[in-house]
Amino acid sequence: MQAALIGLTQSGKSTLFSAVTEGHTHAGAAIGHQTDKAVVKVPDDRLAVLTEVYQPKKTTHATIEFLDLPGLSFLDEAHRQEARRIVAQARQADMLVWVVRAFNNPQAAAYRDRINPPADYDELNTELLLADLELIANRIDKLQKSITKPTPHVQQDKVELALLQRCHEAVENERPIRSVIASPEEEKLLRSFGFLTLKPRAVVVNVGEDAIGQPAALTAEQTGCDTLALSAEIEAEIAALDPADRAAFMEDMHLADSAKDRLIRICYHAMRLISFLTVGPDEVRAWTIPADCPAVEAAGAVHSDIQRGFIRAETVHYDDFLAAGKDMKAAKAAGKVRLEGKTYPVRDGDIINFRFNV
Numbered sequence: 556m557q558a559a560l561i562g563l564t565q566s567g568k569s570t571l572f573s574a575v576t577e578g579h580t581h582a583g584a585a586i587g588h589q590t591d592k593a594v595v596k597v598p599d600d601r602l603a604v605l606t607e608v609y610q611p612k613k614t615t616h617a618t619i620e621f622l623d624l625p626g627l628s629f630l631d632e633a634h635r636q637e638a639r640r641i642v643a644q645a646r647q648a649d650m651l652v653w654v655v656r657a658f659n660n661p662q663a664a665a666y667r668d669r670i671n672p673p674a675d676y677d678e679l680n681t682e683l684l685l686a687d688l689e690l691i692a693n694r695i696d697k698l699q700k701s702i703t704k705p706t707p708h709v710q711q712d713k714v715e716l717a718l719l720q721r722c723h724e725a726v727e728n729e730r731p732i733r734s735v736i737a738s739p740e741e742e743k744l745l746r747s748f749g750f751l752t753l754k755p756r757a758v759v760v761n762v763g764e765d766a767i768g769q770p771a772a773l774t775a776e777q778t779g780c781d782t783l784a785l786s787a788e789i790e791a792e793i794a795a796l797d798p799a800d801r802a803a804f805m806e807d808m809h810l811a812d813s814a815k816d817r818l819i820r821i822c823y824h825a826m827r828l829i830s831f832l833t834v835g836p837d838e839v840r841a842w843t844i845p846a847d848c849p850a851v852e853a854a855g856a857v858h859s860d861i862q863r864g865f866i867r868a869e870t871v872h873y874d875d876f877l878a879a880g881k882d883m884k885a886a887k888a889a890g891k892v893r894l895e896g897k898t899y900p901v902r903d904g905d906i907i908n909f910r911f912n913v
């Protein structure tokens with residue numbers, strides 16, 4: 556699953572990418588015209604605790620991929636052409652992280668010579684809506700022609716047309732497509748278009764080093780999604796430090812936790828992903844599954860044989876395990892270890908031991 560960093564030029568996307576990926580960069584990304592991607596571990600405190608308890612040979616985190624896109628500019632036609640190519644790449648991602656500039660830096664020319672997060676946010680919003688509008692209008696044109704012919708898919712085309720007309724109306728009124736989607740079936744019907752305003756998203760307000768902890772210029776109330784104020788520059792500096800030195804540096808900066816870690820977790824959950832955990836002497840591991848995943852499919856994430864031969868999922872929630880003194884026997888004695896069947900909807904933080912027979 557992939558989260559794409561998108562935003563106007565010089566908003567700090569590549570700096571944030573470097574922070575999130577702990578320094579993974581290559582020359583192209585630094586110049587600002589190429590894309591870069593990297594797989595990152597999803598921070599999970601539970602794994603450290605379980606590793607302490609089980610002393611496994613290895614510990615494996617859940618992962619997601621981040622994509623660093625070139626900056627968008629809408630100053631002239633040449634830049635608009637370039638923006639089209641960038642947007643086409645963003646359509647492939649599972650979610651978008653909008654990066655909005657709020658920092659002053661004379662060394663980095665500001666887009667339209669302004670430091671104005673709400674204005675930049677609005678411009679980005681408008682442009683992404685327009686990009687979707689163009690796609691919708693083209694498809695509506697095609698469908699209006701095709702439904703006049705007696706094709707085998709005419710009924711299906713009519714359903715799609717009605718849905719797209721609803722999307723068109725929303726987007727024209729500056730509302731995202733996600734606001735008019737009523738069911739998973741409708742979402743599925745639209746998935747292949749890669750509509751930008753249908754994707755889950757988060758907003759990062761990239762603030763100056765001096766503004767950390769101050770009220771942000773954009774809030775979740777205004778954006779309608781998870782909105783994080785952070786300094787990409789500081790986060791990148793922290794990420795470049797030896798892990799042993801991070802705590803002291805963060806204390807100096809009056810940072811309670813790593814904003815980069817929070818962002819990764821926000822993205823993971825925005826894509827409707829959850830983790831279940833497996834424990835043992837060989838490996839302590841977080842496994843990625845979609846929210847609402849039934850136990851039998853979660854088993855398939857571990858191995859197809861376990862899915863095929865599924866008998867029961869022996870399940871205890873991490874919080875209950877913790878409450879039982881991190882002791883599986885005590886958790887069992889307290890009746891916290893349940894035997895769940897195939898359809899049990901796995902919860903984030905379930906520790907599962909699959910019983911199977913092949």
Ligand SMILES: Nc1nc2c(ncn2[C@@H]2O[C@H](COP(=O)(O)OP(=O)(O)O)[C@@H](O)[C@H]2O)c(=O)[nH]1
Nearest residue numbers: 565566567568569570626658660663786787788
């Ligand atoms: N002062 C300050 N400068 C930053 C910050 N984030 C990025 N920059 C600088 O702004 C410029 C553009 O950053 P970059 O990450 O390349 O932006 P991109 O075009 O969105 O990828 C670079 O010179 C960065 O060093 C920040 O949080 N504070």
Ligand SMILES: [Mg+2]
Nearest residue numbers: 568569587626
């Ligand atoms: Mg860049």
